[in-house]
Amino acid sequence: MRLLMLGGTEFVGRAVVEAALGRGWEVTVLHRGRHEAPPGVRTLLGDRTAPDGLAALEEDPGAWDVVVDTWSAAPRAVRDAARLLRGRAGRYVYVSSCSVYAWAPPAGYTERAPVVEGASADADRTDYARDKRGGELAVLDAFGADRSVLVRAGLILGPYENVGRLPWWLTRMARGGPVLAPGPRDLPLQYVDVRDLAAWILGAAEQGLSGPYNLISPQGHTTTGELLRACAEVTGGAAELRWTEPEVILGAGIEPWTQLPVWVPPGSDLHDALHSADVSRAVATGLRCRPVAETVADTWRWLRDIGGTAPRRPDRTDKGLDPEVEAKVLESAGSAGGTEGAGSAGGVGSTTP
Structure with missing residues (x-):
């Protein structure tokens, strides 16, 4: 498998990269250069908040089986990356959040619960919930529902x-x-160890999953x-x-x-x-929590x-x-x-x- 990680030097992104390397995947990391990327990856430098932030990716001839993106600011950054990559990647995994659900979701809420209104893939930074929902919409627009995985994470703990x-x-x-x-x-x-989150993401790519998933431990x-x-x-x-x-x-x-x-x-x-949250869908597709x-x-x-x-x-x-x-x-x-x-x-x- 070939992975393009947007980010990849801190917390969730780093855990995904290390897990992919552990599986023998080929990993490319696009990051700003503020922190060192894990050894064993191919590095592209770019700041997604800058006008030419994706230039290195535009010039690179690579193609990937899966893209993983953890962006949590202005949704237009996800929009631009997803549009650029829709013909060069098989699947786009966006690490979103359970915060996208309309407040307040009832105990036991599933992925079918209503989401926040007013989000847009074209938006500048607004608030966390709408930014994450806007990122989801950006991925869905570029990759469609059948090639998108929306990882609605809750509390994430663990190394990094x-x-x-x-x-x-x-x-x-x-x-x-x-x-x-x-x-x-x-x-x-409820929480998820960042390494268990990473393992599920890679498993989802290998299985060809799509759609939204609440990604936290069972209640x-x-x-x-x-x-x-x-x-x-x-x-x-x-x-x-x-x-x-x-x-x-x-x-x-x-x-x-x-x-x-x-x-x-x-x-x-x-x-x-x-x-x-109800996480039965994630558990049924391979989520295991240490x-x-x-x-x-x-x-x-x-x-x-x-x-x-x-x-x-x-x-x-x-x-x-x-x-x-x-x-x-x-x-x-x-x-x-x-x-x-x-x-x-x-x-x-x-x-x-």
Whole structure:
């Protein structure tokens, strides 16, 4: 198989490239040159935000079995690439987002749920949901429904993360001491390890799949408790998880998802949208999700290998909770929610009722 990766040097793109190389694929990467491409690829340089950003691709005589694109800004960049490549590539895989669904999608929503209105393939940058939907429309326009794969990803975790969610939790656990752990601890979570996402994308290309797919783990693949215990254990076990009721956290003005990454309160529209998607279509076509302990351990290993500071995308908001705010909430909450050390009973691998 011959892959053209648009991007390919960070997080999702890099995981796709490494997975393709691992399968013996021929890989070409078009990127801006800000980061080194993985060894073993053929490199083309170009900035898709520039007027001549696709010049290297226009001049290259190559043809590919599949194009993978993770673009999340102005949809017209996807439009221009897809139009250029429609006669030179067999299939176009666009890594979109579950954010394209009209707010708020109900728990258990499938790929048939309504999508946001007002998106356009010709648009400049607007907002994340419409930009991603505009990218989908651009791909569909150039490649048609039968040669397009729309990967509607949810929460993505794993090595190379440049958003700041799992790296923040790992760094916080490594610091040790009492940690504000947002309850309930058995709250089910959905996410996908970036390597499992990459493996599914390549499998979709090999199978000749088309259409939209919700791409996250099955509901309840892990829980808040299992995730945070894994983080506490892998970083040395010095953290004490202080489980705190959602009402206390929200009453303190702490923002779910951003200040306490990954977590959103149960029963909210946000939880249904982020952690309650129906992913049976992806599972039926080969999605396999590794245990949360493996994702956490491999991310911690990568984080240590690069010196402990994860790269951050400039177009994403800061993640994490200020230590002073955390301390105040813990002091006011006391120990009503329970204290749990990393090595206590019910650790990683326990069964949640």
